[in-house]
Amino acid sequence: MGQHRRHTARRRFLAPTLVTTLSALTVAALVVGTRSATPRATAVASPENTVAAPFPAPAPTGTATPTGTATSTATATPTATATATMTPAASNPPGTTATAPATPEAATVGALFSGSVRAGNHFCTAGVLHSATGNLLLTAAHCLDDPGGVLFAPGYRDGRAPYGTWRVTAVHTTEGWSRDGDQDEDFAVLETAPDAAGRRIEDAVGGTTLGTDEPFGTAVRLYGYPADAERPLLCTNTTGRQSTFQRVVDCPGYPGGTSGGPWISAATGHVIGTIGGHQEGGDTDDTSYSAYFDHTVAALCAEAVAAASS
Numbered sequence: 001m002g003q004h005r006r007h008t009a010r011r012r013f014l015a016p017t018l019v020t021t022l023s024a025l026t027v028a029a030l031v032v033g034t035r036s037a038t039p040r041a042t043a044v045a046s047p048e049n050t051v052a053a054p055f056p057a058p059a060p061t062g063t064a065t066p067t068g069t070a071t072s073t074a075t076a077t078p079t080a081t082a083t084a085t086m087t088p089a090a091s092n093p094p095g096t097t098a099t100a101p102a103t104p105e106a107a108t109v110g111a112l113f114s115g116s117v118r119a120g121n122h123f124c125t126a127g128v129l130h131s132a133t134g135n136l137l138l139t140a141a142h143c144l145d146d147p148g149g150v151l152f153a154p155g156y157r158d159g160r161a162p163y164g165t166w167r168v169t170a171v172h173t174t175e176g177w178s179r180d181g182d183q184d185e186d187f188a189v190l191e192t193a194p195d196a197a198g199r200r201i202e203d204a205v206g207g208t209t210l211g212t213d214e215p216f217g218t219a220v221r222l223y224g225y226p227a228d229a230e231r232p233l234l235c236t237n238t239t240g241r242q243s244t245f246q247r248v249v250d251c252p253g254y255p256g257g258t259s260g261g262p263w264i265s266a267a268t269g270h271v272i273g274t275i276g277g278h279q280e281g282g283d284t285d286d287t288s289y290s291a292y293f294d295h296t297v298a299a300l301c302a303e304a305v306a307a308a309s310s
Helices: 024-030 175-180 201-205 295-309
Strands: 097-099 109-114 122-129 136-139 150-154 166-172 188-192 219-224 233-238 240-243 246-250 262-265 271-274 287-291
Touching: 122 150, 122 201, 122 219, 122 262, 122 271, 136 271, 136 295, 150 201, 166 295, 188 295, 233 246, 271 287
Parallel strands: none
Antiparallel strands: 097 233, 109 122, 109 150, 122 136, 136 188, 150 166, 166 188, 219 233, 219 262, 240 246, 246 287, 262 271
């Protein structure tokens, strides 16, 4: 139990230029930063820890209707709406990659932007995490360590944010990541503020439930936004075991920008990984990695819920 201890090299994301203007008081209030700040999200939990209590089944309050974005006027009529039941996305034959169809599940996945939401300005991928607070995202820890100026656009396509945008307000990582850059803990939970219409992110698009301790040989749907493309990718394949705390999957054509993309179990519909971990997601575009999701990520998510509730 406790933290996993391993180190990693960098790849699979394009770092944003983030200008931090937070005062000392704001930093204390928002719990931000990873490598360059005092650790504040120590994921220590008992082996029997589960996600059943803090993460009940999704129950969005309505369908996803487009609104204006908080910092951009780029909106469009969405081609899919989010319902209480996440409809599994269509996929090509296993191990092939194509543009993700616009489904309710795909609407819970989006791109992270540094500043305005516009074509070519996104640097990583994230997915909406179902929680009691309804305002959390899951991504890779190596994607960012400060929320300043970062926006999330779920269902982003072709320069447009059909469901609106949400401002990231806090970044939660484990002590193992913030202190040592432990590749086995390369995951982060982000808090978001309500959008311009006062909606929480889950109110707009729903969210995906966290899954832990699932077998390595699990079929997953792998999503990601390439930094040089304006539509998300989707590939379905069965994961393998790269090491004790690392999953691996062969899906061609996942370049920089896809870091943080969710691994959604085809069997349960739960998110069981995020592109990151070993080599920060992989040093080739055709093989991706994820830190294994167990009690460590469950404890981090529980801590993020507690922080967002306070």
